[in-house]
Amino acid sequence: MTATPDLWDGATWRPGDPPGDRQFLDVGPVALERGGTLPAVTVAYETWGTLSPSGDNAVLVEHALTGDSHVVGDVGPGHPTPGWWPGLVGPGAPLDTDRFFVVATNVLGGCQGTTGPSSDAPDGRPWGGRFPYTTIRDQVAVEAAVADRLGIGRWHTVLGGSMGGMRALEWATGRPDRVERALVLAASAAATADQVAWCRPQLLAIRSDPSYQGGDYYGTGRAPLDGLGIARRIAHTTYRHEAELDDRFGRRPRSGEEPIGGGGRFDVESYLDHHAEKLSRRFDAGSYLALSEAMNSHDVGRDRGGVTEALRAFDGHLHVAGVTTDRLYPLRLSEEIADRRPGTALTVIDSAHGHDGFLVETAQVGAVIRTVLDAR
Numbered sequence: 001m002t003a004t005p006d007l008w009d010g011a012t013w014r015p016g017d018p019p020g021d022r023q024f025l026d027v028g029p030v031a032l033e034r035g036g037t038l039p040a041v042t043v044a045y046e047t048w049g050t051l052s053p054s055g056d057n058a059v060l061v062e063h064a065l066t067g068d069s070h071v072v073g074d075v076g077p078g079h080p081t082p083g084w085w086p087g088l089v090g091p092g093a094p095l096d097t098d099r100f101f102v103v104a105t106n107v108l109g110g111c112q113g114t115t116g117p118s119s120d121a122p123d124g125r126p127w128g129g130r131f132p133y134t135t136i137r138d139q140v141a142v143e144a145a146v147a148d149r150l151g152i153g154r155w156h157t158v159l160g161g162s163m164g165g166m167r168a169l170e171w172a173t174g175r176p177d178r179v180e181r182a183l184v185l186a187a188s189a190a191a192t193a194d195q196v197a198w199c200r201p202q203l204l205a206i207r208s209d210p211s212y213q214g215g216d217y218y219g220t221g222r223a224p225l226d227g228l229g230i231a232r233r234i235a236h237t238t239y240r241h242e243a244e245l246d247d248r249f250g251r252r253p254r255s256g257e258e259p260i261g262g263g264g265r266f267d268v269e270s271y272l273d274h275h276a277e278k279l280s281r282r283f284d285a286g287s288y289l290a291l292s293e294a295m296n297s298h299d300v301g302r303d304r305g306g307v308t309e310a311l312r313a314f315d316g317h318l319h320v321a322g323v324t325t326d327r328l329y330p331l332r333l334s335e336e337i338a339d340r341r342p343g344t345a346l347t348v349i350d351s352a353h354g355h356d357g358f359l360v361e362t363a364q365v366g367a368v369i370r371t372v373l374d375a376r
């Protein structure tokens with residue numbers, strides 16, 4: 001992979017780039033959970049539908065690690081990817097814009113318009129390696145500041161999958177008075193040792209790439225794309241079920257290549273290479289690190305007397321959903337949330353696609369979204 005001088009620009013949204021469907025809000029300084037303050041935070045967000053006069057129809061959709069505010073929509077100027085939940089937002093869709101005002105923010109630490117490592121610090125240089133450690137709670141604090149500015153006192157529903165599910169649960173437990181319903185897909189109440197373990201080689205792959213330069217690679221003409229690619233290969237394997245990979249690829253060689261002693265690749269290796277290269281073109285390694293560490297911080301029970309006590313704080317409607325073949329956020333972790341909090345609804349998403357089932361199985365996800373939105 002060859003880095004070009006402006007490659008990091010291509011993988012991030014920067015002021016001056018086409019806004020696409022984004023809007024922006026400055027939410028001012030943000031005090032961080034683990035200390036320090038971000039002096040100025042800008043949030044990129046998209047909305048669909050109309051906020052009711054009483055403000056009671058607002059739904060917050062939370063994206064996962066490499067997602068952004070573009071929940072639905074096309075690739076186009078300012079948008080490197082099409083919407084990640086195609087068909088789920090719109091008139092008559094599960095997130096019915098004839099009824100609901102749907103909001104999606106790009107997360108704190110991200111690279112699609114919200115302040116993150118690639119954004120300029122007050123001194124005019126990118127934050128880079130100076131970007132502070134941020135947690136899932138910091139991400140939610142920033143979203144709460146956005147809600148304040150949009151005039152949304154209480155969300156009708158907050159929902160999301162994976163890292164988005166962490167934020168949905170953090171909203172419900174940390175700000176229970178501001179959430180009526182929460183849907184937590186393919187997520188846990190706290191990052192498990194297994195999840196932190198899978199993250200470890202990913203963090204090291206990026207940080208040990210010579211192009212990483214302590215995080216201050218922006219504008220140097222070199223970016224840790226090899227490290228990011230390795231991280232994505234590791235992660236993507238965990239996002240898929242082992243039987244699925246075997247069914248799809250088996251031991252087949254990549255067309256025209258000989259993996260057994262010929263220096264070529266198996267087809268599954270080519271598949272991972274493809275996903276690695278694709279991510280490097282659309283995502284910033286610094287954001288990948290910041291958000292991965294934020295996911296490791298996830299624990300709704302921290303300083304709240306543990307998970308069960310934290311869950312008790314929420315008296316709205318809580319719905320969890322897990323994917324049958326998810327080996328990274330296995331179904332048992334959704335079941336554990338339901339077990340610890342009586343009255344929690346549980347939906348099992350039947351999929352061969354592992355953790356990515358929450359992105360791929362849009363019909364099943366759409367059905368559970370409809371159920372949650374109508375829950376009384």
Ligand SMILES: CC(=O)SCCNC(=O)CCNC(=O)[C@H](O)C(C)(C)COP(=O)(O)OP(=O)(O)OC[C@H]1O[C@@H](n2cnc3c(N)ncnc32)[C@H](O)[C@@H]1OP(=O)(O)O
Pocket residue numbers: 063064065066067068084267268270271272274275278353356359360
């Ligand atoms: C909420 C959020 O986090 S948003 C972010 C979600 N989006 C992403 O993460 C983008 C990365 N992609 C993914 O995670 C998944 O592909 C999903 C969930 C989006 C979609 O899953 P699926 O539809 O099952 O796609 P799948 O994983 O099979 O990948 C298909 C791609 O692999 C390519 N591919 C398949 N087999 C091979 C192979 N042997 N060699 C090379 N490439 C291959 C296909 O050509 C296709 O390429 P394209 O995406 O550039 O068109």
Ligand SMILES: N[C@@H](CCO)C(=O)O
Pocket residue numbers: 064065066067161162163239355356359
């Ligand atoms: N494919 C998803 C998986 C993480 O949950 C992403 O990249 O965000």
